[in-house]
Amino acid sequence: DTAVSQTPKYLVTQMGNDKSIKCEQNLGHDTMYWYKQDSKKFLKIMFSYNNKELIINETVPNRFSPKSPDKAHLNLHINSLELGDSAVYFCASSPEQVLNTEAFFGQGTRLTVV
Amino acid sequence: AQSVTQLDSQVPVFEEAPVELRCNYSSSVSVYLFWYVQYPNQGLQLLLKYLSGSTLVESINGFEAEFNKSQTSFHLRKPSVHISDTAEYFCAVTGSDFNKFYFGSGTKLNVKP
Known part of the structure; x- marks a missing residue:
């Protein structure tokens, strides 16, 4: 069983569209994250949720809206997609907010905006 | 905010040779430090x-x-690498609150036979 699963794996869409990426973890972790990997391979934190509560919002445009219906799911909705949103988006989870244990990452969603 | 520098974007090396992947970070406070590996089409x-x-x-x-x-x-x-070590390696440090990662840009290790 996949610990952290993201769907879809690939997403190609036109500018201006609205799209969602879903993430689910079956590890029983309390904390989930979204990271964005840009074209230079840097991964940057976008959001963090702990038990469905937003903990970190790292100066991300408000076109990006995370939603956590329960602590096993953290979805990312993006409105009015722009070319610069093209990136690989990684979902991750960890047992708690303090990162002194292993964080598990999904396979990533490669978003291409054309 | 912390920053992480991985100076080598790619490191080619022959099988059974030693390898060093470099990671430097900027922080004046205590942090946690990590290395993550990403194999093709997999998560970290x-x-x-x-x-x-x-x-x-x-x-x-x-x-x-x-x-x-x-x-x-x-x-x-690693003192002696294997073909199976071919992957991308990411160095990461936590923030001062220990609740998020700051990643380097990764080093692609390519082990040749």
Whole structure:
């Protein structure tokens, strides 16, 4: 069983569209994250949720809206997609907010905006 | 905010040769340090981590990393690499609240036969 699963794996869409990426973890972790990997391979934190509560919002445009219906799911909705949103988006989870244990990452969603 | 520098974007090496992947970070406060590995079409997997205590940490597959506070480095080493070690390696440090990662840009290790 996949610990952290993201769907879809690939997403190609036109500018201006609205799209969602879903993430689910079956590890029983309390904390989930979204990271964005840009074209230079840097991964940057976008959001963090702990038990469905937003903990970190790292100066991300408000076109990006995370939603956590329960602590096993953290979805990312993006409105009015722009070319610069093209990136690989990684979902991750960890047992708690303090990162002194292993964080598990999904396979990533490669978003291409054309 | 912390920053992490991985100077080598690619490291080609022959099988059974030693390798060192360099990682430097900027932080004046205590942090946790990690190396993650990403195999093709997979998510990142934890390789090893330094939280406190002994500055030399090891993974189960023969990698080791040494925390050097004075040089703010956490270089990853393996004395003899295998073809199966071919992957991208990411160094990461936590923020001062220990609740998020700051990643380097990754080093692609290419092990040749």
